[in-house]
Amino acid sequence: MPESVLLIDDDPDVRRALGEALERSGFRALTAGTATEGLELFEREYPAVTLLDLRLPDADGLQVLETLKSADAAVIMLTGHAEIETAVRAMQLGAENYLPKPVDLAHLMAVVARAADKVRLKRQLELFRRRDAAQGTLGVSPKMQELERQIDLIAAADRSTVLLTGESGTGKGRVARIIHDRSPRAAHPFVDLNAAGLSATFLESELFGHERGAFTDAKEMKRGLFEVADRGSLFLDEVGELAPELQPKLLKVLETKTFRRLGGTREITVDVRLLAATNRDLPAAVEQGRFREDLYYRLNVAVIHLPPVRERTREDRLYLIERILAEVSQEIPGSPQNLDPEALELLLNYSWPGNVREMRNAIERSVIMARNAEAIEPRHLPPEIRGKTQRGSRRPRLLSLADVEREHIARVLAYHQGNRSRTARDLGISRATLIKKIKQYQLDLTDAGAP
Structure with missing residues (x-):
């Protein structure tokens, strides 16, 4: 598929002439007569290059340029009113070039081609980075x-x-x-x-x-x-x-x-x-x-x-914990980079009914609670993880069947952020039965994220 070029200009004759020239040069031309239409088209198509008129009926071209640059667009400005100050401002805002009308078509096509080459290279570099990040993402077993x-x-x-x-x-x-x-x-x-x-x-x-x-x-x-x-x-x-x-x-x-x-x-x-x-x-x-x-x-x-986390090896669970902690720590300033050995053991021995999604949520919460600390300790972990008995303990925490049911319903509700329909579906019961159980066990839906 040819690379697309978006032309935003209120003059229909300019749109027709430049659109035909772009098509002859091997590009896919997209045209818009207003800033609103152009921005919608940009968001939908994400073109390689955008040709933008300085004066539009519904917005100032420099304002539109700022909006497009915030989305990392390659923009070439066109204007019938060439002013040095405006040209300088456009280049400061990140425009690839600033061309006066009437534009020389051969020169314009060369400028567009250069800009498209830069975008192609940039997107390829982003692709390579994504591919590098995608290596070794599942486990070590x-x-x-x-x-x-x-x-x-x-x-x-x-x-x-x-x-x-x-x-x-x-x-x-x-x-x-x-x-x-x-x-x-x-x-x-x-x-x-x-x-x-x-x-x-x-x-x-x-x-x-x-x-x-x-x-x-x-x-x-x-x-x-x-x-x-x-x-x-x-x-x-x-x-x-x-x-x-x-x-x-x-x-x-x-x-x-x-x-x-x-x-x-x-x-x-x-x-x-x-x-x-x-x-x-x-x-x-x-x-x-x-x-x-x-x-x-x-x-x-x-x-x-994909196997559930509870069926993965201890080494794979350790790999997941370390990878998620590294990712979350980069996103939250002042985050601890390490886990206390006891906290790590609790995380490794937890059954993770919500799998990797629950693990990420638990680690992110722990990182927030341990902010500016040297390491994440057991006290920073969510209650459901702290409450689990570690392997090798002499006496497990004994629960009645009703307590087990209450804890499981609360855990699934929390996983679905209080959504009763999805919770009932995963529990294999009707929504009406779930509501009855919530009342019976006096479950607090505030913590589960219910409205």
């Missing part, structure tokens, strides 16, 4: 190293659909990003969407887009995520929650690489790799008639199963 090897093989086969399975919080989204970053598609978009809790109409609009007037609130045309992810990867989390009416549409785009926007008649062709994830038992869902068998087989091509 032979089992996790073998999983790394499988990921490398699957990443290289970028035409195959990938299905990531495992409990909630095991890092399926992170692995999806690693696969994309290590694949030939790495220089192109990575787009993600969680299918859980979304209505069928909204999800269809997100995936496939919609035409203006397709439904009541469709005031303008919207590109779907399959279009946005063209030549890249689309990560669809919780694919097992996909509504039955959307399953054949997803199957069609996987098989034919074509789809229609909601309310549209034109077939749109895309080249997108689908990375799907689920914490559900899809074969069981197929047997129960809740998931299409043909779609399951289409997804079940390259499968990666």
Whole structure:
């Protein structure tokens, strides 16, 4: 796909002439007549270069330049009112160049080409940094190293659909990003969407887009995520929650690489790799008639199963703790870089029902509580981790069945930040039963994040 160049100019003749010149030079021209339209188009398309007129009907060009530079855009200013002070100010704000109108087309195309080359190089460097960061991210045990090897093989086969399975919080989204970053598609978009809790109409609009007037609130045309992810990867989390009416549409785009926007008649062709994830038992869902068998087989091509943290080796848990602590410490000034041996032992022996997600949340909270201390101590850890008896203790903490149920419901509620519907689903009970249990055990939803 050719690199895109965005032209923001209120003169339709200029837009037409420069747009045609860009197309002849091998670029994909995007045009906008106002600052508002141009900024929306920039956010949606993320072009390599933006040509910006100094004077626009709804905003000052220098203000628009500042906004674009905050998004790390490469901007070339155009103006019919060349002033030295304005040119200096534009260059100070980060403009690549400042050209007076009428512009010499050959010179403009050369300037655009140079700017596009710089952007291409910059994006490649960012890609290399992401690839470096994606190395050795899962663990150190032979089992996790073998999983790394499988990921490398699957990443290289970028035409195959990938299905990531495992409990909630095991890092399926992170692995999806690693696969994309290590694949030939790495220089192109990575787009993600969680299918859980979304209505069928909204999800269809997100995936496939919609035409203006397709439904009541469709005031303008919207590109779907399959279009946005063209030549890249689309990560669809919780694919097992996909509504039955959307399953054949997803199957069609996987098989034919074509789809229609909601309310549209034109077939749109895309080249997108689908990375799907689920914490559900899809074969069981197929047997129960809740998931299409043909779609399951289409997804079940390259499968990666991520084990829960409790089933990983002590070395792998230690690796995760150290990696997360290093990442969190960089984000929070004054953070301790070390763990007290007793605190480390508590973290290693905890069962982590929320897996890597819970581990990150617990370590981040501990880092905040231990700010400006030399090391994280047991007193800085969350109560549920401090309360767990360490291996080798003579007497375990004895609980009644009611206490066990109360603690488990409280833990799952906290994991879902007080969301009762998701908590009930994970507990395997109805929402009404969950509400009854919350009242019975007098659970405080404030700490769980409930509204």
